[in-house]
Amino acid sequence: MNDYICFLITIFYESDGTLIKCALKCKRDAMDGDWVEYPMEDENKDRIWKLLPAHVRNCGRICEVEKIFEIHTVSEIKGDRE
Numbered sequence: 001m002n003d004y005i006c007f008l009i010t011i012f013y014e015s016d017g018t019l020i021k022c023a024l025k026c027k028r029d030a031m032d033g034d035w036v037e038y039p040m041e042d043e044n045k046d047r048i049w050k051l052l053p054a055h056v057r058n059c060g061r062i063c064e065v066e067k068i069f070e071i072h073t074v075s076e077i078k079g080d081r082e
Contacts, residue, residue: 003028005036006071009048010064011056019063022056024048025071039065 007024028036035044045062 005031006068007039007048008066008068009052009056009062010066011052012060012063014060020056020059022052023068023071024051026051036067039067 004025005028007026009022009024011020011022013020033044033047034041035047038044039048045065048065049057049062
């Protein structure tokens with residue numbers, strides 16, 4: 001187990017009537033309470049929603065929270081020809 005918990009957050013994009021997804025990576029020791037075990041409880045969804053980037057929060061409310069294994073950051077993209 002590492003120092004982070006990762007979530008895939010689904011937001012109902014109200015103005016377009018579609019769903020958007022945003023990945024969120026949080027330090028485990030910064031998450032008090034039962035966020036990890038029960039991310040879909042109303043109070044926990046509200047707390048997670050406040051951690052999202054402003055442009056995502058402005059789209060709408062959370063309709064699903066999934067725990068995911070990892071978010072991999074790619075710093076360099078290499079071509080297929082190597």
